[in-house]
């Protein structure tokens with residue numbers, strides 16, 4: 001029963017979409033529209049079970065509510081997953097079918113890129129729905145959000161290093177980047193430019209080889225990167241990488257990366273604090289991409305303005321770090337509390353307006 005899923009958090013809507021002709025199996029979750037239409041990426045992944053896909057979309061959509069709230073965007077939280085292998089199962093028919101499912105929600109959910117989904121895929125979804133963003137052409141098209149996500153993550157790593165290690169520069173700072181896809185590869189370039197010492201891992205050997213060749217990175221096994229002898233661990237692949245097993249093996253003093261849902265459970269936030277590890281809450285540090293997408297959704301795309309908003313991310317993070325230090329609380333709890341306050345105020349404001357109308 002969906003309501004019994006531990007990750008079910010009073011989501012407003014969960015929609016299951018199937019299309020026999022194209023082989024589409026998808027789920028859309030809208031967590032909250034208190035701040036505006038729900039907006040969040042679509043992920044394509046070969047989930048081991050439908051239950052895993054449901055769990056992922058529930059967690060990811062709630063994370064989007066918090067992310068959009070903390071980035072100050074007029075967007076609610078939603079996310080979608082397509083069950084399938086992005087290297088084998090993509091087709092135009094599949095994305096057109098997915099677009100029709102999105103369209104059926106009449107704008108309550110707006111889809112964009114996430115793991116396994118490219119700008120070209122979103123363009124194909126756009127053939128059957130208006131409710132997509134992160135497009136490469138058209139009015140206010142914002143394109144690939146990943147470079148903006150990576151820029152925010154880079155600035156967030158600098159803020160965390162400054163707070164925890166007292167250094168203003170990343171020169172010589174050892175950073176382990178897990179996942180060398182759209183976000184990870186853009187992040188690597190920025191870290192390399194500043195002289196960080198890089199360790200990398202990916203499940204695809206070609207991505208690792210590129211990082212070694214281009215940036216002189218040291219490659220380690222994908223299942224050992226969390227344990228690398230580094231100052232900063234930057235998860236940029238999938239979620240739940242901070243769990244009781246990995247926690248015991250972490251050497252880094254800072255965890256700051258682009259992946260969503262890095263904490264396997266909320267309790268890991270406290271365990272990190274007790275271990276003296278500074279954690280940059282994922283949905284705050286990785287908000288750059290949705291800030292870029294938001295400018296397209298609100299039809300006000302201005303790259304300089306987007307960059308200025310992304311540059312607020314380290315300011316918000318530093319505020320979270322300070323509050324966490326002051327109150328001896330995990331950074332993840334402090335961020336959750338700040339996000340919930342914004343969402344509650346928005347919901348109450350909307351309710352009050354409805355009653356007055």
Ligand code: NAD
Pocket residue numbers: 113114115116117145146147149178179180181182183184201202203204207222223236237238239258259260286287289290
């Ligand atoms: P992507 O699909 O381009 O890249 C993900 C990479 O991780 C791939 O290269 C994949 O091979 C690798 N990977 C998967 N499992 C791995 C493992 N166990 N160990 C090492 N590598 C592994 O996706 P992306 O767009 O770069 O997103 C990466 C993360 O950042 C995701 O968690 C995503 O939700 C999050 N995120 C992305 C954006 C964005 O703008 N793209 C925005 C916010 C958050």
